[in-house]
Amino acid sequence: MIKFSLKCSKDHRFDSWFQSADAYEKLASRGMIACAVCGDTDVSKTVMAPSVRPARTTEARLPKDAPRAHALAAPASPAEAAMAELRRRIEANSEYVGTDFARAARQMHEGEAPTRSIHGEAKPAEARKLIEDGVPILPLPFMPARKVN
Incomplete structure (x- = not known):
């Protein structure tokens, strides 16, 4: 796997992983790489710095109460900050109901449970059925915290 820094013709910058440099070239030549911000398919590679990880022993030698640097924790753009x-x-401001989302949303919609703000997980077929039945739901643009690597 290789990570490339990319930008679109509108100067939006983003990173993406590819199986190989050849895989990137094939996808780019077919217009199959799109900007993560605007969807533009006129995408090119930008200058990248090599990513070198410190030896594992460096982290292990730090005191347990020492602050750890989490580069991925800080938003890299205004869009990430907004997200x-x-x-x-x-x-x-809402209750996480996990995989019980479809049942809980349906019960509130049908008046069998008190209305409250909830979020959770639903299989695509469950979500489709809720929408078809007029239950007001929408997908969230992020995974539950327990599913994040």
Whole structure:
């Protein structure tokens, strides 16, 4: 796997992983790589710095209470910052019901349970059925915290 820094013709910058450099070239030549921000398929590679990981022993030698650097924890763009804020608000103002989402949403819609803000997980077929039945739901643009690597 190889990670490339990319940009579209509108100067949006994003990273993406590819099986190989050849795989990137094949996909790019067919217009199958799209900007993560606007969907533009006029995408090219940008200058990249090599990614070198420190030896594992470096982290192990730090005191247990020493702060750890989490480069991925900080938003890299205004869009990522907005997404992080959206997630924070949803998680703070609604109840996570896990895989029981479809049942809980249907019960509230049918008046069998008190109405409250919830979020959770549903299989595509369950979500489709809720929408067909007029239950007001929408997909969230992030995975539940327990499913994040």
